[in-house]
Amino acid sequence: MSALLKELLSPIRAAFFPDRCALCHRVIPKDTKVCKTCRKTAPVIRGNACHLCAMPEKECTCKKHSRYYTALTAPFIYKDVLKTGIHYWKYKNYTVSTSFFAEMIASSVKENFSDVTLDYITFVPQTEKEMAEKGYNQTELLADALGEKLELPVATLLVKLYETNRQHDTELLFKSGNVAGVFDCVQTEKIKGKNILLIDDIKTSGNTLNECSKMLSLYDAENVYCAVIATTNLRRN
Ligand SMILES: [Zn+2]
Ligand SMILES: [Zn+2]
Structure with missing residues (x-):
């Protein structure tokens, strides 16, 4: 045109x-x-945050249980208007928000991981069936937008081997079992000895991020850092 x-x-x-x-x-x-209104009232995380669940220290309930990732950062708490925003972005194809969410994550990463040299950005994958249903992986689009903002290469390093119930719909008690053994790595030469930034949309129990980080660690990633749009203080089981 x-x-x-x-x-x-x-x-x-x-x-x-x-x-x-x-x-x-x-x-x-x-x-x-x-x-x-949202600029004033959105649940932005300010001040000291827990390095493992990314919640403000006062609201952290994760008890600092060790994880396969080194640290997690998030610009928002997953509540109030963030629930609406992420819902529109994910399920109503409101992809315009991708750039806003990437911008917010980029600020969190710059603030919290400023002493780390990150080698690659990667993202929580979907199965081929999930990809076929929607035509794209929203989290991959987010990772691409973040890559541009942080000037870092984005690589597909993880694959999802089979379907699981949506983490969001799964009872907390079953979440860990729901994702165990579901992911594997590809392009493993890009993982060994590298600092990887792993992206997902929401951290609920943290089991998806932990399982993906475990696989990256098994393929000798130096460190896995995680970043999400929004986090919660739900505990891992
Ligand atoms: Zn608004
Ligand atoms: Zn915590």
Whole structure:
């Protein structure tokens, strides 16, 4: 499409597809990402956070149980309007939020992992069937956007071998068993001795991140660091 045509169509496009807040999904002025209310009230994590569950220290209940990853960071707590924002992004194909979420994760990574030289970004994978249903993996798109912002290469290092119940729908008690042995690694030459940044959307029990990190560690990753959009203080079983 020519630049002129694009310009002419832009008010029409805006009328049909107005810009919406990446979190609450209300219509917002053009070229902004988040509405005024969300900017004030979104559950942003500020100050000291636990390095394993990423929750503010006061709200951490993880008891610092050791994990296969070195540290986790998140810009938000998974509650209130974050639930709405992530729901729209994941299930209503509101992909415009990808850039906003990547920007927020990039700030958290820069702030919390500033002393680490990261070699690759990778992401929690989906099975081929899950990919076929949607046509893409939302978390991979997030990792790609983050790669651009952090100027780091993104590599597919993990594969998901078979279907599981959605972690979100699984009783906490069963979550660990639900993902055990589900993941394997590919391009293993890119893992050995490297610092890997692993991306997922939400950390609930932490078992998915832990299982993926375990596989990367088995293939001799030096360290696995994790980053998600939003975290919770649900405990691992
Ligand atoms: Zn909003
Ligand atoms: Zn914690």
